[in-house]
Amino acid sequence: MIEYALLFGLGFLTAAFLVFLVSPAVHRRIVWYTENRLKATMPLSPQEVRAQKDMVRALYAAENARTTQDLLREREKSLSLQLRHDALAVDAGRLAAEISELQAQIGEMHVEAAEQRSRLRKDENYISQLKTNLHIAEQSAANKESELAAMRTRLSKLGEQTDGLRIDLAARDTEAESLKFRANALRDERDTLRQDVNLLQKRARDAEQKLTQQQHMVIRLEDKAARDNASAAEKETLVTRRQQEIAKLKEQLKAANAEIRKVNRVLRDAGLAGMAAELTAEDTTTLTHDSAVMTAEIGEDVRKRSVALAERLEKAKTVTGSDGAIREEIASIAANMVALTALNEGPSSPIRALLPDAAETSPSDRVSLADRATAVIAHSQR
Numbered sequence: 001m002i003e004y005a006l007l008f009g010l011g012f013l014t015a016a017f018l019v020f021l022v023s024p025a026v027h028r029r030i031v032w033y034t035e036n037r038l039k040a041t042m043p044l045s046p047q048e049v050r051a052q053k054d055m056v057r058a059l060y061a062a063e064n065a066r067t068t069q070d071l072l073r074e075r076e077k078s079l080s081l082q083l084r085h086d087a088l089a090v091d092a093g094r095l096a097a098e099i100s101e102l103q104a105q106i107g108e109m110h111v112e113a114a115e116q117r118s119r120l121r122k123d124e125n126y127i128s129q130l131k132t133n134l135h136i137a138e139q140s141a142a143n144k145e146s147e148l149a150a151m152r153t154r155l156s157k158l159g160e161q162t163d164g165l166r167i168d169l170a171a172r173d174t175e176a177e178s179l180k181f182r183a184n185a186l187r188d189e190r191d192t193l194r195q196d197v198n199l200l201q202k203r204a205r206d207a208e209q210k211l212t213q214q215q216h217m218v219i220r221l222e223d224k225a226a227r228d229n230a231s232a233a234e235k236e237t238l239v240t241r242r243q244q245e246i247a248k249l250k251e252q253l254k255a256a257n258a259e260i261r262k263v264n265r266v267l268r269d270a271g272l273a274g275m276a277a278e279l280t281a282e283d284t285t286t287l288t289h290d291s292a293v294m295t296a297e298i299g300e301d302v303r304k305r306s307v308a309l310a311e312r313l314e315k316a317k318t319v320t321g322s323d324g325a326i327r328e329e330i331a332s333i334a335a336n337m338v339a340l341t342a343l344n345e346g347p348s349s350p351i352r353a354l355l356p357d358a359a360e361t362s363p364s365d366r367v368s369l370a371d372r373a374t375a376v377i378a379h380s381q382r
Contacts, residue, residue: 009084024067295344309329309330312329335376338376
């Protein structure tokens, strides 16, 4: 109904607006036809013409005023109709929104109704299941009552057994207390053993560190020993060469001494004692030269061995276990120094009087410093 009313109002307003637009043209055309007819029917004087014009103007003014008033009224009506149309449009929109909301609510209600129906079906199925479960539970309850009777009898038997077990449990508690005391004692022993193990592990770590240090020291000493062996081999070859040269010189010296003795005898027999003294002086000079060579060799050997011993003493500050070899080396160097001093002083040295003879042997296993010095002097004089 509202749509029809709105359509009717719009049609009426459209017709009124079209009449308002067409009425001036129709009015002018009517006036034009009327004037032409009047002009055709009777002649007019100027006064009449003016009067008619005034009348026409008055009529036109009146008609125009009437038309204006009608137009104003129509405008007011159209404005009121427009306002009413707007209000109706707003009401129509509100009603359409309400209708859409109601339709949405109806759709939701349909969905809820379907859900309720499905839920009702599920509840009916659940009720039927509960009924079957209740029947099964009643049957199981009857079975359980019979089982309970059996369990009561069994429980009475178990009560008797629990009494016996309580007695056993009391005995076990006493045994557990004794075991606890024993466990505490074993725990104390375990703690002491752990402490001992920790101490032994610490000692083992220290021993490992010392062993690694000693291994490094052994490696360094092996390297040094290899170098010393190489140098010793070179020295031995040099010493053998020198000993061979010394042996040759001694043989030559013996031969020369034998010849000198023969010559001295001949000269003494001939009465030439001064020439014999000169030959004896030359012999003494030759012996002095040999002893100086041996002294220089012994001094060089002592110097090298002293340097090597100083290095070994520096390294022996951190590593122990080679004290016997170091003492032996120190004693040998000291004996060489004593022998070198005795050789430098010559046959008149007081050290020779303090030293034992080369043929004498020490009664003990330990070789004394005097024996070592005597051996070095005897070796140098060969």
